[in-house]
Amino acid sequence: MTEIIEMLYASRAAFAPVGGGGIEPEVSRILSQSRRNNPRHNVGGVLCFRDGHFFQCLEGEAQEVESVFRKIAADPRHKDVKVLSKRTVPRRRFQSWSMKYAAVDSAISNLLQKHGQQRFNPYAFDNNLLGALVTQLHTATDPGATPDVQSLPTQWRNQQSAAPILAVGAFSMAAAAMAVSLFALYRTLG
Numbered sequence: 001m002t003e004i005i006e007m008l009y010a011s012r013a014a015f016a017p018v019g020g021g022g023i024e025p026e027v028s029r030i031l032s033q034s035r036r037n038n039p040r041h042n043v044g045g046v047l048c049f050r051d052g053h054f055f056q057c058l059e060g061e062a063q064e065v066e067s068v069f070r071k072i073a074a075d076p077r078h079k080d081v082k083v084l085s086k087r088t089v090p091r092r093r094f095q096s097w098s099m100k101y102a103a104v105d106s107a108i109s110n111l112l113q114k115h116g117q118q119r120f121n122p123y124a125f126d127n128n129l130l131g132a133l134v135t136q137l138h139t140a141t142d143p144g145a146t147p148d149v150q151s152l153p154t155q156w157r158n159q160q161s162a163a164p165i166l167a168v169g170a171f172s173m174a175a176a177a178m179a180v181s182l183f184a185l186y187r188t189l190g
Contacts, residue, residue, distance in 0.1 A: 006057060056072075093134070
């Protein structure tokens, strides 16, 4: 049986946050890259960014997670990369996500305060807070995405992938039938 691990790490942004609400532009680029690359390695998880700090949970086969993490650690968009926890888990919690994004909302802020934290600083989180945070992030809503079709189980992925193709085909056939009907009406009236 393949060993599945969960790796939690923290880092600091090497860029100046723009602010102004919404997802930071650089974080958005990181998410886009992760969502494109992680399915190739069957790795997923969740990313959280606040107060200049990144917190990420990576899940998947141990060798793949380690490989992806080495690439992440070398990324110049962050610094002071520190593994906070790495453990074997029975299953992935973020199975449907190549990389979910969770904003620090009121529920997470309340969780931090409950554990005596005033700011989002993952370097200061103890194991109890880390576990509670990952659980909270699992249920959090990603403000700009839906689960990845590529991360869904094969039988769902095939159905999901076929749906847009069938919809386009049905629309095309309906449009063609309408065009033929309009042409026939035009010829009858003309």
